[in-house]
Amino acid sequence: MDYISNTAAEQDEMLKEIGVKAVEELFAMIPEEISLDCELDVEAGISEMELMDLAKEAAAKNKSLEEMTSFLGAGAYDHYVPSIIDHLISRSEFYTAYTPYQAELSQGTLEAMYEYQSMIAELTGMGIANASMLDGGSAAAEAVTMASRISRKKKVILTETIHPAYKEVIKCYGKGHQLEFLELKSNSEIMDPAVIKENIDQETGVLVVQYPNFFGSLEKMEEIAKIKKEHKKLIFVVIANPVLLGLLKAPAEFGADIVVGEGQGLGNGLNYGGPYLGFMACKDERIMLRQLPGRIVGKTTDVDGKEGFVLTMQTREQHIRREKATSNICTNEALNALMATIYLATMGKKGLAEVAEQSYHKAHYLAEKIDQLADFEVSNKENFFHEFLVKSSKDIKEIKAKLLEEDIIAGYDLDKAGKKGLLVCVTEKISKADMDNFVEKLEVL
Amino acid sequence: MEEKLIKDYSSPGRTAYSLPELDVEKRDLNSELGGYLREDLDLPEVSEVDVVRHYTALSELNYGVDSGIYPLGSCTMKYNPKRNEKLARIPGLSYLHPYQDEDQVQGSLEILYDLKLDLAEISEMDEITLQPASGAHGEFTSLMIVRRYFEARDENRKNVIVPDSAHGTNPATAKMAGYNVIEIASNQRGMVDLAALKEAVDENTAALMLTNPNTLGIFEEDILKITEIVHEVGALVYYDGANMNAIMGYAKPGDMDFDLMHFNLHKTFSTPHGGGGPGSGPVGVKDFLAPYLPKPLLKKGKDKYYWDYERENSITKVHSFYGNYGVMLRAWAYIKTVGGSGLKKTTENAVLNANYLKARLREEFELPYAEESLHEFVLSGSRQKEKGVSTLHIAKRLLDYDQYAPTIYFPLVVKEAIMIEPTETENIATLNRFVETLLKISREIKEDPELVKNAPHNTSVRRLDETQAARNPDLRW
Incomplete structure (x- = not known):
């Protein structure tokens, strides 16, 4: 099937108006040497029923989390997604629109983005937020390049406890800006603030910390805040988990200049890694705002004095400034940001705190149980939030494989990140019975 | 404003969420989290009906392709098939964690691999990464590949050439990848001026970024001369795939001697633009550039599909995971139908x-x-x-x-x-x-x-x- 609605007769009428006999004539300018002389080798089209059969066949080869209990986190979190989100974003006036260039006919998207910016600013404690970035990793990378432009220094300090994939994305983006990275090692699941302190020198422009970090641990934020205070020109970037900010102190209170992170946990499904959204917030200072990448929505008035919304501060952007833009970002993750907006409105003041709190209590319940098992130890029990590191005398791969037979995904094997252990995550969706079952299965391994 | 803000529906104590009762012991948050606990969170306090009515009202202030013609040049605002929306929401395809074992996601990997093959055929490119999450992200990935290619050859080229009719993302991308931008004027026919191009290229040129047909909708009929001029100085030619909707089945970027390109799945392949995303910007390259593609790269082994992380010459990563998978599913469904x-x-x-x-x-x-x-x-x-x-x-x-x-x-x-x-x-x-x-x-x-x-x-x-x-x-x- 196809999506062409003009009939052959209508097409002929149009060709006549154009003044050609056949549609092929419209392609006559393509030189013969490169003009395709055969059909594309792409299978013939199929009907909707056949398509759905094909999709179901593929789905049957997968094993989705519907069929399992999953303790996987590591940057993508299985929080509850209220039904109204998918219902509302399926309003096609939202999802079939483009970037709101014509503001007067795009007030829905624009007002929702303004609400998104407001709620992200509230969560992070920062003055302003943009209308979304592509994902957590690229948001972190663009925060680092922005921070380096503001500090006018090329040396960036990364901590080992940052998500390994984020570090790779940050370093990839850094190449284009000739940034130098110093990655501080840690001998536990958190960074020793003293190590951070002694590595900051005159050349250091940017410090990046994750909160909670890759291992689920809370860094010693108050001590890091003191270090930041001593180095006023240092730009402090915090990569935060926005769901947990429902309970945790806003990064602004620890002196953050820029706060970024993965917004997926805010009402976006897992979708095998995307589409997600990156969020980005910064201090409400002119120098920051001028360097902020991405779309920004502002409130203004129309000719009759009525309030409305527009894309603003566009002189930072590629379509106006070209090579002098703060970033090349154009399409962002507007619909995912809308999902996050509806999520934050739905969960509200109390609900978001409760999601974070339940995740905390449950994760600690499970961690204590696992820690009591003979062959297992939770190595960051002093400082984790809802994700923790399990070490074992047994082989992690074997543990994972055996539990998979019981339809349990035990967690993320840190082998992939060059460490030993299992990263276990608990959200509000996991029940006590799920956890007791998990512990029981671990015990009889 | 026509519809007040969601926060203005707030009434203290009103809620819209439902969660099960906590089924484990409550811990003492104050003693355990002390200095980390936030004091206040000023989010809306509204009911579910408030939320539904508010965002429905906002949607009514919007206009999408489903409302009528959306003739934004360069944006390819075509109809977004509803069956593809349904397909992308099948739990067996969508409720997957990115770190699940490959064995558990073979169906999805098969779809992605199939999509790669079709994109390669449509463009005459040899290898594809699906990781970039938007067109501009695909441009950035491409330019980082260009950079890595010259690094591997111990060459330090400084310039990227961009026609004056190019999308703003082109020069912005070149800058982000660390290049100087050299803009060349178009000729009177709205095409690349060959003399200006010859003048601009030298051994310091890393790449030319070009859309074909260009942003005027005009096909660069001297394209083979253009790619030849650039290749003669050892530089690469990059194709901006924004305008692929103009040439499918009639010409292929690979046949025009482009070395690498990006696709816009949200333009050419009908996935919804979402009010400004999500998009998806896969990058295709000729064989000699394949080693530099981001990791992991989806491959087909003897009896299974897998993610290849062992890529020492890769530009590393541009996205936390594998890109905008949900968008890829829709594009795949489009090509299949x-x-x-x-x-x-x-x-x-x-x-x-x-x-x-x-x-x-x-x-x-x-x-x-x-x-x-x-x-x-x-x-x-x-x-x-x-x-x-x-x-x-x-x-x-x-x-x-x-x-x-x-x-x-x-x-x-x-x-x-x-x-x-x-x-x-x-x-x-x-x-x-x-x-x-x-x-x-x-x-x-x-x-x-x-x-x-x-x-x-x-x-x-x-x-x-x-x-x-x-x-x-x-x-x-």
């Missing part, structure tokens, strides 16, 4: 629709480049400007007639530019209505220019003050 001949038909009708509009509008509006064009074309509002009415006013007046406006003031090489791309999914009746509306506006300009200059009149808000918005930023409640 339309099929090879359907893609060609798509292109034919996109070009037919654009040429029909051009034929009907070219007398009333100035056509700055008479050259034949493909899926889009650019008019100028300069005649209307003489009457004191600018292209911006024309665009705003279109909104009064409940139709979205074309891209305006781009490409920069055309004064008062009106860039129109109808796509193949519009029918003749819709196109006629669009033409008649534009002709009517042109009459209005002659008879009552103030009417047009003060547009829009019928939208929920009238002309918004952008200067005020930028001067006194109000970016949050």
Whole structure:
């Protein structure tokens, strides 16, 4: 099937108006040497029923989390997604629109983005937020390049406890800006603030910390805040988990200049890694705002004095400034940001705190149980939030494989990140019975 | 504003969420988290009905492809098939964690691999990464590949050449990848000026970034000479896939001797634009550039599909996971349903629709480049400007007639530019209505220019003050 609605007769009428006999004539300018002389080798089209059969066949080869209990986190979190989100974003006036260039006919998207910016600013404690970035990793990378432009220094300090994939994305983006990275090692699941302190020198422009970090641990934020205070020109970037900010102190209170992170946990499904959204917030200072990448929505008035919304501060952007833009970002993750907006409105003041709190209590319940098992130890029990590191005398791969037979995904094997252990995550969706079952299965391994 | 903000529906204590009772012991948060606990969180306190009515009301202030024609040049705002939306929500395909074992996601990997094969065939590229999450992200990935390629050859080239008609993302991307941007002027026919190109290339040139057809909708008929000139100095030629809807089944970037390119799945392959994302910008390369693609790269082994992380020459990563998988599912579904001949038909009708509009509008509006064009074309509002009415006013007046406006003031090489791309999914009746509306506006300009200059009149808000918005930023409640 196809999506062409003009009939052959209508097409002929149009060709006549154009003044050609056949549609092929419209392609006559393509030189013969490169003009395709055969059909594309792409299978013939199929009907909707056949398509759905094909999709179901593929789905049957997968094993989705519907069929399992999953303790996987590591940057993508299985929080509850209220039904109204998918219902509302399926309003096609939202999802079939483009970037709101014509503001007067795009007030829905624009007002929702303004609400998104407001709620992200509230969560992070920062003055302003943009209308979304592509994902957590690229948001972190663009925060680092922005921070380096503001500090006018090329040396960036990364901590080992940052998500390994984020570090790779940050370093990839850094190449284009000739940034130098110093990655501080840690001998536990958190960074020793003293190590951070002694590595900051005159050349250091940017410090990046994750909160909670890759291992689920809370860094010693108050001590890091003191270090930041001593180095006023240092730009402090915090990569935060926005769901947990429902309970945790806003990064602004620890002196953050820029706060970024993965917004997926805010009402976006897992979708095998995307589409997600990156969020980005910064201090409400002119120098920051001028360097902020991405779309920004502002409130203004129309000719009759009525309030409305527009894309603003566009002189930072590629379509106006070209090579002098703060970033090349154009399409962002507007619909995912809308999902996050509806999520934050739905969960509200109390609900978001409760999601974070339940995740905390449950994760600690499970961690204590696992820690009591003979062959297992939770190595960051002093400082984790809802994700923790399990070490074992047994082989992690074997543990994972055996539990998979019981339809349990035990967690993320840190082998992939060059460490030993299992990263276990608990959200509000996991029940006590799920956890007791998990512990029981671990015990009889 | 027409609809108040969600926070203004708040009533203390009102809630919209439901969670099960906590089934484990409550711990003492104050003693355990002390200095980490936040004191206040000022989020809305509203009911579920409040949320549903508010966002429904907002959707009614919006306009999408489902509302009517959306002729934004360069954006390919075609119809977004609903079956693809349904497909992407099948739990067996969507409720997957990115770190699940490959064994558990073979069905999805098979789909992604199938998509890669089709993209490679459509473009005549050899290897594909699906990781970039948007067009500009694909551009960035491509330019980082260019950079890595020269690094591997111990060459330190500094410049990237971009035509003056290029998308703003091209020069912005080149800069982000650490290159100087050299802009070259187009010739009188709206094409790359070969003499200017020859003048600009040297051993310091890393790449030329080019769209073909270009942003004027004009096919660069000297393309083989262009790629040859660039290759002669050892530089690479990158294809911006924004305009793929113009050539499917008729020509392939690989045959034009492009070395690498990006696709816009959200343009060419019908996935929804979402009000500004999510998109997906896969990158295709010729074999010799494959080692530099981001990791992991999807591969097919003997009996299973797998992610290859062992890629020492890779540019590493541009996304936390594998890119916008949900968008890829929809694009795959589109290619499956339309099929090879359907893609060609798509292109034919996109070009037919654009040429029909051009034929009907070219007398009333100035056509700055008479050259034949493909899926889009650019008019100028300069005649209307003489009457004191600018292209911006024309665009705003279109909104009064409940139709979205074309891209305006781009490409920069055309004064008062009106860039129109109808796509193949519009029918003749819709196109006629669009033409008649534009002709009517042109009459209005002659008879009552103030009417047009003060547009829009019928939208929920009238002309918004952008200067005020930028001067006194109000970016949050």
